[in-house]
Amino acid sequence: MIEYDSAKIEAKWQRRWAQANAFCAKDFDAERKKRYVLVMFPYPSGDLHMGHLRNYTIGDVVARYYRMLGYNVLNPMGFDAFGLPAEQAAIDRQVHPRDWTNEAIKTHKRQLEQAGFSYDWARMVNTSSPDYYKFTQWIFLKLFEMGLVYRREAPVNWCEEHGVLADEEAPEGRCWRCGEIVHAKMLSQWFIKTTEFADELLRGIEALNEWPERVRVMQRNWIGRSMGTEVKFYIPAINKSVEVFTTRADTLFGVTFLAFAPEHNLAEELAKIGGKLDEFTSFREAVNKVSTIERFAEEKEKSGIYLGLNAVHPLTGEEIPLYCADYVLMEYGTGVVMGVPAHDTRDFLFAKKYELPIIKVIERNEDSSNEGEAELPYTGYGVMVNSNEFSGKKSEEGIRELNTLIESKGLGGAKVQYRMRDWLVSRQRYWGVPIPIVWCDNCGAVPEKYDNLPVILPENVEFTATPSGRLATNPDFVRTVCPNCGRSAKRETDTMSTFVDSAWYFLRYCDPKSEKEPFRKELVDYWMPVDEYIGGIEHAVGHLLYSRFICYALNRAGVISFKEPFRRLFTQGMLYKDGAKMSKSKGNVVSVDHFLQKYGSDTARMISLFWGPPERDVEWQEGGVEGCFRFIKRLFNFFVSTWDYVKDATSVNLENPSDQEKEFLHIIHSGIYDVTETLNNWHFNTTVSSLMILFNRLSDAWGKLSDKQKGLMSLRFLLKEALLTLLKLLSPISPHVAEELWEFSGQSGFVMHAEWPKYDERFLKRAEIEYGISINGKPRSTITVQLGTDLEDVRRLALEEPKVKSLVAGKKVIRVIVVPDRLVNIVVR
């Protein structure tokens, strides 16, 4: 008998699929509806492990299922190939990042092919190739043109020896190379104005009803819209006003100080005039010395200094002292807060420390009966007190009326504030997309012309230079001419964050060979949006929000005609082993190569689904692997050994099926039903169970037949049908063995292109139905009746069942509930 040989079978079918272009997506197919299935593309580094394989399997099963349902499926794959590790390899191992990256891509591609993933490789995208990053630059220029790109100073992690560090290179505020404390250093950098779309992006979330709720919440929090009031406080010493933002205008009468962020550009000037420059300078230095993490740690005591000047309260005219305080954030609001110690925890702590007055202006509502009501700070809403004409009003009412009053006096008014900040895209690194900007002494920062794209990333640079200086070490790259005036000029030597590369790759898949433009609009409009986007929760805000932003912006530019790129989002769980997420750095990986060699990809794909629900984290379990492997082998052996019995069977009349025939029909159709339903609901772990049940029932039922019955044409025909159906149902999950048996049984074409089986309602239920009988809700017995037995008869039979009869004897039957095809509950007293 033929033996199951996974390696041989899998190599064979991967070759055949490739030769036949079996995974090719067809642009503008008029016959079929499109489905765009996408798994977040990987950063190519090292080998794939089983955790990756699980993610890609989810996407591939969906893609293969949709194909069999008759959709025109786009299932692409590519590589997010720029980034830090490649550059680090260049330093550590003297390999060029390009070679290191291309090597990793080759390995990844081979492993993905060996797993049998049905990607349309003709559409492969590599973000580090000039054909691709040309258009990353194109998009940057487009945003520039739209006024969505600007430059300003922003802090970077700075190590005296190693220059600019990425966040992951500065764990716990220390340089990962030398361990020195990392400081914040201000550097002029490029920003993309994501805040321009803050409100649109926020409102857009409402329509994303096929996204997981937690991701929507995370995006809402990230955008962080809050409604409040902007109020001007006049500072006589400089004859200027300063604006503060507050969500609690109702506490305005309780303001006893104003606090500036140390980074605020007015703070130093005020300290100077106030005669407190020395104190201010040493305070600011002290603040800078502590790492950002420490400064904003939860238990950190608040500190600050008096700036020696006062402002005037806009409503009461009272003098309010000006402070500089370390707990005030420059990045949020205006960088100045009004201090209301009685009704804000932080202001309260600050006021206590510096002995500032605490004025209570909000009284708790009476109905929120609180005995210890004297306790301050009280941060909730309530009734205003000590607030002149506003005393007695409710907080909500006070806020509304104060907004109007402040506005009428020209002191500010209602204001919407976002937590979201603009997107810092400059990276002081070599291995990334060159920012297409030219620095000209006459014209300043000038965007490169579209025609001059791509600005090629040079091969030759000094990797021994500090990260920020590497690209600058190639004089041929730096030297250029100004696109504006034609005089000699210098190129920008920062590169772009890789989040820019990955914010549009899903558009490139729609038209990957386009040369003049990033993609043809009609192709993107055909394929987009992505119907099923699969990836990790770690991208809930960063990648997903940037991608949404890019689409909103390109939509405004008229480049695409939709806004939301991802119709449905599926966040898959992580694979854990020994209590930690499977990752190379943790040293707990199970390599794909090793696994595929031992069991084959059909088993790998099956077990990675079978471990648990796809959206949940699961723990690696060697035991389950054996189970799947055995199942595939059993199925293979059964198929090969029984096929001879049934292969010649021809269609028979099944108008009045016998009991055995009914049993086979039931097994087949309930199997189709279960597999289809679980696939539709993405319960892939139970899809695997359903396949096992289908097979187990089938082999049991066949095994129980007598030799004479096995000779009957009708049963042979039904088994044949069942086996071929099973192959189709198995095909999305374990496609190679399905193809092998499909061919073995003499079928034509690929099973992956076969039509998905349909079930017949009539056969979903067994010919005989077992009813459970409960008395007062406790299961007591069972009866078996013919399918379709009248419910009245079921009720009668249940009551006549001997055990039930004896248990009910002497009691009064109050009610009998008959649930069709399930159970009878008898209520007695």
Added chain:
RNA sequence: GCCGGGGUGGCGGAAUGGCAGACGCAGUGGACUUAAAAUCCACUGGGAGAGAUCCCGUGCCGGUUCGAGUCCGGCCCCCGGCACCA
């Protein structure tokens, strides 16, 4: 603190308000074998009982219902995210 997701056998996990524990793993017994592996068959939530059976069981307390793992109210615990955001 706020938000999101979970708590079911020895383990991973099933279960449109309808016989809890499907499927798989592990375990026990048996068949085959000189033996082991592989394979196949049977059993396998806990307790009581010789047995038919009975009692208890889905984190805890209560409620709705003929019937609750599932719905409602109140807690406890675990995991993840966010947070000096004014």
